[in-house]
Amino acid sequence: MRLVKSLHISIAMALALTMSVSGVASAAAPTIQNQASGKIGGSGATFPQNQYTKWFTNFTTLNNEATPVVTGNSTKQFSSSNSTNSLVLEYSGVGSGAGIANFFGANAKTATQMFSGTDAVLSATDRSNINGVVGAGKYSVIPMISGPISLAYNVPGLLAAGRAATLRLDGPAVCGIYQGTIKKWNDEPIRTLNPTITNLPDATIKVVGRSDSSGTTFIFSSYLAKAASVAQKMCGYHSNFSSGEANLNDPVGDFKPAKTVPADQFAGIRSTNGAAAITSPGGSNQLLASYIKAAANVYSIGYVESSYITSTAADATIVGSIQGAVLAAKDLSAGKQVFLSPTNTTVTSALTNGKAAELQDPINPTASYVHPVFTSGVNSYPIVGYSWIMFYHEYLPATVTKQQVQGLIVFLNWALTTGQASAQLYSGYNPVIASVRTLAIAELHNIKFDGVVVWP
Numbered sequence: 506m507r508l509v510k511s512l513h514i515s516i517a518m519a520l521a522l523t524m525s526v527s528g529v530a531s532a533a534a535p536t537i538q539n540q541a542s543g544k545i546g547g548s549g550a551t552f553p554q555n556q557y558t559k560w561f562t563n564f565t566t567l568n569n570e571a572t573p574v575v576t577g578n579s580t581k582q583f584s585s586s587n588s589t590n591s592l593v594l595e596y597s598g599v600g601s602g603a604g605i606a607n608f609f610g611a612n613a614k615t616a617t618q619m620f621s622g623t624d625a626v627l628s629a630t631d632r633s634n635i636n637g638v639v640g641a642g643k644y645s646v647i648p649m650i651s652g653p654i655s656l657a658y659n660v661p662g663l664l665a666a667g668r669a670a671t672l673r674l675d676g677p678a679v680c681g682i683y684q685g686t687i688k689k690w691n692d693e694p695i696r697t698l699n700p701t702i703t704n705l706p707d708a709t710i711k712v713v714g715r716s717d718s719s720g721t722t723f724i725f726s727s728y729l730a731k732a733a734s735v736a737q738k739m740c741g742y743h744s745n746f747s748s749g750e751a752n753l754n755d756p757v758g759d760f761k762p763a764k765t766v767p768a769d770q771f772a773g774i775r776s777t778n779g780a781a782a783i784t785s786p787g788g789s790n791q792l793l794a795s796y797i798k799a800a801a802n803v804y805s806i807g808y809v810e811s812s813y814i815t816s817t818a819a820d821a822t823i824v825g826s827i828q829g830a831v832l833a834a835k836d837l838s839a840g841k842q843v844f845l846s847p848t849n850t851t852v853t854s855a856l857t858n859g860k861a862a863e864l865q866d867p868i869n870p871t872a873s874y875v876h877p878v879f880t881s882g883v884n885s886y887p888i889v890g891y892s893w894i895m896f897y898h899e900y901l902p903a904t905v906t907k908q909q910v911q912g913l914i915v916f917l918n919w920a921l922t923t924g925q926a927s928a929q930l931y932s933g934y935n936p937v938i939a940s941v942r943t944l945a946i947a948e949l950h951n952i953k954f955d956g957v958v959v960w961p
Contacts (some may be wrong), residue, residue: 520646535593535915535949535960539574541582541592541908545916548597549604549622551789553892555812556650557622559931560924561594562917564916580915582740582908585918592912593898600788601625602718602764609638615904619913621895622649624720625764626874643898647945648867649920651856651877652934653847654725655814655888657797658806660690660708665701673698673844675828676732676887680740682710682806683729683771684753685780690804698828698842706804709781713797713807714767717788724876724890725808726770727762731879732830732887741770748773760875804809808888812933830879831862831885843883851886852935858882860938868944891937898951907954914949914960921946 568583570591584591595617599607604621612618627635627646634646656674664669674682678694681687687694691705699705730742737748737753740832744758746769763770768783775782784805786796794813797805825842845851860866861879867874876890893918900910923929925936939947952959 516826527707535911535918536578537580537582537592537911537915538578538908539576539582540683541574541906541912542590542617543906543909544588544593544595545619545909545913546595546597546617547604547620547894548599548607548618549624549895550601550892551598551623551791552601552624552652552721552724552810553622553650553934554596554598554653555810555931556652556892556934557596560916560929561596563929564919564924565594580946583912587599591907594912594916596622596898598789598791600715600717601720601723605631605635605895608644609635609818613638614897619896619900619905619909622892623895624892625718625723626762626870626872626876626888630873632872634834639897644895645898645948645951646869646893646895647917647921648941649917649935649945650930650934651852651889651893651937653811653852653855653889654721654728654808655847656806657794657809657814659797659799659803660706661803662704663702664704665699670699670702671826671846672702673826673828673842675842675844676729677737679827680729680733680737682712683714683767683783684737684740685712685771685775685778688778688780704912708804711781711802711805712767712783713793713802713805714783714785715788715793716766716768716785718764718766719788720764720890721790721808721810722767723764724764724878725888726765726767727876728878728888728889730762731872731875736753741774760832762875764867808855809959810933811929814933827887829883830881830885843957845884845886847886847888847933849935851884852889853938854882855880855887855889855937856935858885860941866941866944867893868941868948889935899953899956902955907959910952910954910959914952917949918946918960 565583565585568581569583573590574582582592584593601623604623607618609619654798675782681694689707689709699706726742729740730818733740736759742762744761745755768785786792790813793807794809796802797807826846829843829845855877859880879887921942950960
């Protein structure tokens with residue numbers, strides 16, 4: 506995998522022949538040869554699934570094949586279902602871990618596995634597995650979309666001054682809830698953060714987490730590690746942490762976010778703290794959001810990509826306000842805290858400040874790459890992540906056609922340009938910043954079919 510950023514930049518500059526409406530540089534638009542048909546399938550993270558579904562629908566509508574194309578080239582060769590005579594985009598939300606495993610699995614490079622989605626940064630083990638099957642440097646990992654993770658909770662009827670109130674939380678409080686040191690909704694740390702709420706219930710917090718190898722968990726654990734207090738020692742997400750020892754006495758090691766199921770990660774320490782086990786209702790953002798909002802699960806809390814708050818809206822499920830990463834000087838002097846909800850402005854601030862702080866772009870990120878969580882800036886929402894698509898540099902005629910590969914490139918290029926406009930975004934997602942998208946588009950020029958570059 507190429508990680509030399511100067512090469513990315515030189516390619517991007519060479520491609521800056523025209524500018525799309527989104528402000529991303531591109532060369533002559535890719536197209537598709539006639540008589541295209543077949544599936545263009547992928548699998549992986551559920552974090553971006555709502556967005557991918559909207560993109561597939563909108564893109565297919567714009568490029569629907571009303572009449573079969575039998576001569577020349579045309580992007581209008583897509584259908585929502587007829588893969589016998591047209592191209593059909595498909596995506597299965599199975600979680601980042603499964604998406605990564607599928608990328609080097611038995612169906613790699615076939616019509617059902619032309620790409621994978623992940624929100625987790627590839628580990629050394631992931632890379633070794635992929636390199637063994639696909640080959641080192643023979644695939645790309647590019648960010649397609651970004652978005653915030655919300656703390657969804659089911660605590661109905663909260664009031665402040667007689668009006669409905671939104672719960673406030675911060676990194677140490679969220680860490681305490683997951684480690685089991687904060688057990689009830691009216692425990693002192695929560696009361697301190699919410700002095701105006703008059704009816705915090707004396708009820709046990711039902712903590713919820715994903716049950717699979719989840720990229721959403723990876724982003725959330727990155728936040729916990731960065732936002733926890735010093736005494737909480739990266740909330741257990743460091744190289745020396747051992748859940749089996751069930752304490753925070755281990756010497757702090759290197760920063761180590763994980764896809765580990767929270768019920769396993771915190772099992773030992775929660776038991777020592779006398780807290781009930783974390784509930785793991787399923788392996789997707791949709792399942793978690795639906796579980797938390799259910800009337801039977803009152804007093805629950807969990808982490809979900811923000812679009813799932815919208816798609817599973819219920820009176821009892823609310824987006825919690827999280828303390829910002831950096832407090833403005835004027836607020837510090839007044840002894841105030843800054844709490845932020847996930848909005849386009851607060852997420853964009855996190856993405857911009859996060860990229861400025863990193864030594865590498867989120868293109869083909871190394872194992873040390875950190876999501877833009879708990880970034881600088883008083884207006885930066887602190888739980889923000891990218892969702893990446895992984896694609897191969899070489900596709901073969903034994904498993905797919907050149908038109909299917911061209912179709913993949915056409916769609917990805919559209920999604921990284923037109924697809925980033927606000928009208929094309931599902932509620933709860935944010936565009937990837939333009940400078941990063943330019944580098945992502947440059948990676949599409951690495952794709953070959955039967956040894957020949959598809960989009961020169």
